[in-house]
Each structure stands twice: as C-alpha cells, then as structure tokens.
Amino acid sequence: MKDMALTIPTYDDMLEAHERIKPHINRTPVLQSQYLNELTGAELFFKCENFQEPGAFKVRGGSNAVFGLSDEMAEKGVCTHSSGNHALCLSYAAGRRGIPCNVVMPRTAPQAKKDAVKRYGGTITECEPSTSSREAVFAEVQAKTGGEFVHPYNDPRVIAGQGTCSKEFMEQTDGLDMMVAPIGGGGMISGTCLTLSTLAPEVKIIAAEPEQADDAYRSFKAGHIIADDAPETIADGLKVPLKDLTWHFVSNHVSDIMTATEDEIIDAMKITWKYLRIVMEPSCAVPLAIILKNKDAFAGKRVGVIVTGGNVDLDKLPWMMR
Amino acid sequence: MKDMALTIPTYDDMLEAHERIKPHINRTPVLQSQYLNELTGAELFFKCENFQEPGAFKVRGGSNAVFGLSDEMAEKGVCTHSSGNHALCLSYAAGRRGIPCNVVMPRTAPQAKKDAVKRYGGTITECEPSTSSREAVFAEVQAKTGGEFVHPYNDPRVIAGQGTCSKEFMEQTDGLDMMVAPIGGGGMISGTCLTLSTLAPEVKIIAAEPEQADDAYRSFKAGHIIADDAPETIADGLKVPLKDLTWHFVSNHVSDIMTATEDEIIDAMKITWKYLRIVMEPSCAVPLAIILKNKDAFAGKRVGVIVTGGNVDLDKLPWMMR
Structure with a gap:
C-alpha cells in the first residue's frame, strides 16, 4: 500500500456516506453530567456511539x-x-x-x-x-x-463513514471548542478530522491513547508512523497501529495526542459508568482519563467526547479484576 | 390520612409541574434495541430516567x-x-x-x-x-x-411530577399500545395513570412487581390495600406499600399487575445492560422480566418501558453475587 497513491476521502464523501447509512444506524444521543463537569472543570458532551445497535461507531x-x-x-x-x-x-x-x-x-x-x-x-x-x-x-x-x-480503518469508505459521527455531534451541540476521541488505528479520529476540518475548523481535535499502546503518540512526536506488533492494554480496541491513510489525517489535523495509564483508564471507566450511567468499553474511557489528568488543557472549554463502543464482558469488569 | 379527603392531582397539575421542573430535569432519551425486540416479539421503547442527573425519575x-x-x-x-x-x-x-x-x-x-x-x-x-x-x-x-x-409517593405534588415522564414519552414516540413501569409505592405508576388517562387513554398501563414484594399485586386482586412490613427483594426501590392516593390511581387506571422472580429480574437486568448498554437498577428490570415471561401479552405491540433509575453499586452486581 505504501507506494500507491492514497485515495483521501472528501467532505462530500462523508455527506454521501451519511445519506447512505442513515437507514442502518442510530442518531445516537448526546449526554451530559453536571457531576463530571464539576469534576473536570470543563463542559463535557458525550456522544453515545455505544447505543448503536451493534454497540459501536464502527x-x-x-x-x-x-x-x-x-x-x-x-x-x-x-x-x-x-x-x-x-x-x-x-x-x-x-x-x-x-x-x-x-x-x-x-x-x-x-x-x-x-x-x-x-x-x-x-x-x-x-x-x-x-x-x-x-x-x-x-x-x-x-x-x-x-x-x-474492508479494512477496519485504513479505507476511505470507512473513514468517510466514521466522519458522520462528528457531523451529527456538531448538529446536536451548540458549538464545541475541542473534540476528544480515542485513537487506535485512527479511523474515528480520521473521520473526525475529515468532517471538522471543513465543518468546524476551529474545533481542536485531541486523540487519547493508552500509555501501554502509545504508538500513535510516538508517531505524532516523531513525524512518521511507528508501529508496535503486539501492545498490551485493557483498551482492547486500541492496540492496532496507524496506517498511511489515517496517518495523513492525524499528521495534518490533530492538535495533540495525550496518553493515560491502565489504572487511569479503569478509574475513568468506572466514573463514567457511575455518573453517566452508560455501559461502555475501556477504550472509551481514555478520553475522560486524559481530561482528568490534564485539567488545565480543558478547563472552561466545551469539550465533545466520542464514546466509541459498549461491547463489554459484564462478568469481567476491569475494576473487579485489579 | 385514611379518613381525610384525598387531594387527587389533576392533568393540569401535571402540566404545571412540567413547566416548573423543566429547568431542573433532563428530557431523557428513548432508546430501542432490535435485539430486544426480536427476543420479546414486541416493539420496545425505553425511556431512560436513569439519565437524570441524580439518576432517577424521582x-x-x-x-x-x-x-x-x-x-x-x-x-x-x-x-x-x-x-x-x-x-x-x-x-x-x-x-x-x-x-x-x-x-x-x-x-x-x-x-x-x-x-x-x-x-x-x-x-x-x-x-x-x-x-x-x-x-x-x-x-x-x-x-x-x-x-x-414530601412523601416519596403518596403526595399529589410528587405524583404530578412523575406524570411528566409519560408526557415526554408520548411526545417522543409515535403512539404506544402499552406502558410498563415498576411498582413499589406506586408513585411512577400513579403519575403514568394521571397523564395517560387524559392524554392517551387507549394505552394499557401495566405495573411490574417483584414476586417477593407483591403487595400491590395482591392488593389489586383483593380490591383493597394489603401492606407488607419488610419484604425482601433485590429490587430495593420496590419494597414499600401502596397508600391511599396511589391506590386511587392503581385501582382505577391500571390494566394489570404482573410479577417476576428474583432470578428473572437479575436475568432481565443483565440482558438490558448488555444489549441496551445502560446502567440501571434491579427495579428497572422488572418490566422487561415480566415482558419476557408473558410474551403473548406483549407480542406485536408497541410497548413503552420506563427505566426508573441507575444508582447501582458497581462493585456488587447481582449476577456476580448469585
């Protein structure tokens, strides 16, 4: 793939994707919690993609x-x-x-x-x-x-599809200052970049990554893709590396990548279950973990958080395993 | 209280209540799951009162x-x-x-x-x-x-307030055939009766109760209030008895009361967490438990289910305790 010309999806591809998939997806709700706002000092909006029928933005x-x-x-x-x-x-x-x-x-x-x-x-x-x-x-x-x-993320059709989430999110909120989403292979982040760079270029895009699978973070700092073969993290959706297409979006449109430890991720997951009262995966807790860890970067801002999925083994909840 | 004239809240009291409380409550979303529809044979709509800031319709x-x-x-x-x-x-x-x-x-x-x-x-x-x-x-x-x-349920102000939930629910759905809510003291059911008996009298109201705390069921069958002093059930919100005001609504407007065992409640709770991906209390699982148990009564119907609350001890989930 590396030597082939990239097919970069466009904003119009995203709009077409939205029309195409509307009968097959849920327009998921956006939830808020006063308690989580007080805890972080930010105004947080959670787009609940865990409420898709198969439980994920994908x-x-x-x-x-x-x-x-x-x-x-x-x-x-x-x-x-x-x-x-x-x-x-x-x-x-x-x-x-x-x-x-x-x-x-x-x-x-x-x-x-x-x-x-x-x-x-x-x-x-x-x-x-x-x-x-x-x-x-x-x-x-x-x-x-x-x-x-159909590659899980390094595919223009997939990225255009994921971009429809941010389109809905902007329609459902009255403007945002920042958007935070977890990063693994970079499909959701790339879709977010695709949509916001045209629709709302003022919104800063922050990617959140587990410290134990921080290849995107290191790639971002190094200026080229660094891929790990088999990282270990509780955030099982975030173990895969960036590829050329997602790297294009990440390197051009992401403002920052921040990381969180396994314990920070589990704490943020439990807090979200408790106060937002949604069932979501460890991967989705990485954004709140980095917000809690870097409060100054988010304080006073209107911050969108994409809750990416909710397919969890309810008999093995991570706060009961440590 | 028994000999005093009852102050029965009216539909207008409910409308006034809605205007009064709008700044202080969330207009909670209604969720659906194709999988739960297939499982029950009904078309289910879940009004997520667990997403109120303090986690309950109350x-x-x-x-x-x-x-x-x-x-x-x-x-x-x-x-x-x-x-x-x-x-x-x-x-x-x-x-x-x-x-x-x-x-x-x-x-x-x-x-x-x-x-x-x-x-x-x-x-x-x-x-x-x-x-x-x-x-x-x-x-x-x-x-x-x-x-x-402020009595938890036997209070006209409280019942008028709870009735606002069904008003929103009817606005958010395109007509319902039945409405199911858990019954303890009968506050939510009474509010539901208050609203629907004027707004949508064609909707059958079904109350769902734990078999181990079935005083409302027995009262309904007997035609007068039967109160237990200290019933034991995992559905901790449903242990209290009916009182005169809630009995007024239950005896006049409820179509049926159905009961579920502790195991049926826990199973329905876990299924909801897994497929609807929401954190909710055992009490809220009683409606789905009775729907799964009495499929013929609900098959082919559009059924509203009120998810009453989501304040759960995440370290003691009932399916891990049995």
Whole structure:
C-alpha cells in the first residue's frame, strides 16, 4: 500500500456516506453530567456511539462500505480483520444487506464481541494477538473467499463513514471548542478530522491513547508512523497501529495526542459508568482519563467526547479484576 | 390520612409541574434495541430516567414539590423517608433551591444512594429496613426539623411530577399500545395513570412487581390495600406499600399487575445492560422480566418501558453475587 497513491476521502464523501447509512444506524444521543463537569472543570458532551445497535461507531464505516458496493461486488461478500468492533459491525451491516462476512479476530478478543459476530451471521477465523499473525491469517481467508476487503480503518469508505459521527455531534451541540476521541488505528479520529476540518475548523481535535499502546503518540512526536506488533492494554480496541491513510489525517489535523495509564483508564471507566450511567468499553474511557489528568488543557472549554463502543464482558469488569 | 379527603392531582397539575421542573430535569432519551425486540416479539421503547442527573425519575416529583413551595415554607427545608432514590432526588432538588433536606433511610440502603444524598447536601438519619421503623424514626426527625414533609409517593405534588415522564414519552414516540413501569409505592405508576388517562387513554398501563414484594399485586386482586412490613427483594426501590392516593390511581387506571422472580429480574437486568448498554437498577428490570415471561401479552405491540433509575453499586452486581 505504501507506494500507491492514497485515495483521501472528501467532505462530500462523508455527506454521501451519511445519506447512505442513515437507514442502518442510530442518531445516537448526546449526554451530559453536571457531576463530571464539576469534576473536570470543563463542559463535557458525550456522544453515545455505544447505543448503536451493534454497540459501536464502527457500524458507520462498515455500513458505508457494505451498502456502497455494486450488486456484483457484493455477491462474494466482505472480509476483514479486527480486534472486535469492526468485525461485529461489518457482520451486522453485511447481515442487513444479506451478504457473507468473513472476519479474522485475535483469539484473545472479548467473548462478547465474538458472540456478536456469530449472532449477526459473520464467520470467524482466529489468529494470534499480534499484527503480524493477523495479517498472515487474513491473507489466507481473503484468498479463499474472494470477498471485498474492508479494512477496519485504513479505507476511505470507512473513514468517510466514521466522519458522520462528528457531523451529527456538531448538529446536536451548540458549538464545541475541542473534540476528544480515542485513537487506535485512527479511523474515528480520521473521520473526525475529515468532517471538522471543513465543518468546524476551529474545533481542536485531541486523540487519547493508552500509555501501554502509545504508538500513535510516538508517531505524532516523531513525524512518521511507528508501529508496535503486539501492545498490551485493557483498551482492547486500541492496540492496532496507524496506517498511511489515517496517518495523513492525524499528521495534518490533530492538535495533540495525550496518553493515560491502565489504572487511569479503569478509574475513568468506572466514573463514567457511575455518573453517566452508560455501559461502555475501556477504550472509551481514555478520553475522560486524559481530561482528568490534564485539567488545565480543558478547563472552561466545551469539550465533545466520542464514546466509541459498549461491547463489554459484564462478568469481567476491569475494576473487579485489579 | 385514611379518613381525610384525598387531594387527587389533576392533568393540569401535571402540566404545571412540567413547566416548573423543566429547568431542573433532563428530557431523557428513548432508546430501542432490535435485539430486544426480536427476543420479546414486541416493539420496545425505553425511556431512560436513569439519565437524570441524580439518576432517577424521582427528581421530577421532588423538584415539583421543592420548587412549588412558597419562600416562607421553603425556609425550614424539606424532609422525607425513602429507600434511596427519592432521598437523593429530593436532596438534589433542595440543593438546587438552596434549602435543607433531611432524610430517613434504611441502614441497608445501597451505599451508592447514601453517598449521593450526602454529595447533594442532604442529611441522613438511618432506620431499620421496615416500614414501621422508618415511620417511627421519621416522626422524630420531622418534629425536630419542622421541614415540609414530601412523601416519596403518596403526595399529589410528587405524583404530578412523575406524570411528566409519560408526557415526554408520548411526545417522543409515535403512539404506544402499552406502558410498563415498576411498582413499589406506586408513585411512577400513579403519575403514568394521571397523564395517560387524559392524554392517551387507549394505552394499557401495566405495573411490574417483584414476586417477593407483591403487595400491590395482591392488593389489586383483593380490591383493597394489603401492606407488607419488610419484604425482601433485590429490587430495593420496590419494597414499600401502596397508600391511599396511589391506590386511587392503581385501582382505577391500571390494566394489570404482573410479577417476576428474583432470578428473572437479575436475568432481565443483565440482558438490558448488555444489549441496551445502560446502567440501571434491579427495579428497572422488572418490566422487561415480566415482558419476557408473558410474551403473548406483549407480542406485536408497541410497548413503552420506563427505566426508573441507575444508582447501582458497581462493585456488587447481582449476577456476580448469585
């Protein structure tokens, strides 16, 4: 991929994506908590993508890819590799169109996510929890099925789909100063950059990353992509590295990347469950963790936080495991 | 009370209450889950009162009582007894008006609820977990403080406030066939009856009660109030008995009362957390439990479910305790 010309999705692609996926997604609500505002000194707005039917924002990008296929292309279905939410959201979208979906998932992915893929009719092939194993196993699956590859984030259709979240978010709030989203491979952050750089260029975009999987942070500081093979963090959705397309958006439009420790992430997760009363994944707690850790950077600001997903194993909550 | 003439709140009282409390409450969102619809065969709409700032619908009735007081009456503050959510919602409302709030709570009330009362500036006096102890301790507290007694449910101001929930619910949905809410003392159900009997009399109102605290069910069948002193159920908000005012609404407007076992309640709670991805109390799971148990009664219907509150001890989730 590195030597090929990049297909950068445009603002119009995002608008088209929104029209295309509207019948297949929820316009998720934005919640607020006076208590969390007092705790942080900021005015926080939480866009609850955990309330998508398959439980994650990735239904936006997945639906855009699936419903954008020609009938001929759609026949062989779609395939992908994913730590979880892209797998189940793509399966969900493929199921709605009635086409096959083959996914490669690390054997360590949360059981709740594997169960959902199966429930939506997807077919799982397991790999080891490393980028190298994942890509090798995926090559076999793709060769066998011939399905259309929908990369979990480094795909213009996916990024345009994810960008629809920020469009709704801006419509639902009366202006924001900053937008914070977690960063793994960079799909949501890239979609956010795509939308806000045209719609609301005054909004500062901050990416939030686990300290134990801080490859995007190090890439951002170094000025080029640094990829780790198999980082370990409770934020299971954020282990994958940036790729050329997401790097384009991150390097051009992100104001800062901030990191949080595992304990800070778990604390922020529990606080959100308790005071916002939503079920969300550890990955979604990284934004609040960095806001609590860097209060001065956010104090007095209107801050949008994208709650990316809610597929959690309710029998293994992280604050009970430490 | 029994021999006094009842002050039955009217539909106009409810409309006035809504105007009065709007600045102090959230217009909570209505969520849906395709999966829960498939599971039940009904079309379910969940009104998320757990997303009120103090985490429960009772902020409606509490705010209506607190903000309806004359300045003179407000001076000595308010007092009440409550298993939890009314205590913390009344404390919250009193805090917003800047007046004192004294509450009597059973010593067994969830710690999360006691902590919230203190956080909002309320003062707690503990009693034993029985109706008799609660009423005795409360008499002392009221005599000492002289505050205005705001009964958790047997109060026209409170019932008018709770009725605003169904008004919003009907505005947010395109017609409903049935409305299901949990029943303890009957405050929410009475408010629901008050509103729907005028606004949408075609909607059947079903009350959902724990089998282990089924005094409302037995009262409904017997045609007069039957009160238990200290029932035991995981649905801690539903242990209290009906009183004359709530009995008026229940006996005149409720179509049916259905019950669920402790295990059915816990199962329904976990299913809701998993698929709707909201944090809610065991009490709020009783409606889904009775829907799952009596599928024929709800199949093919548009059913509103009031999710009453979300103040849960996250370290003691009931499916981990059995």
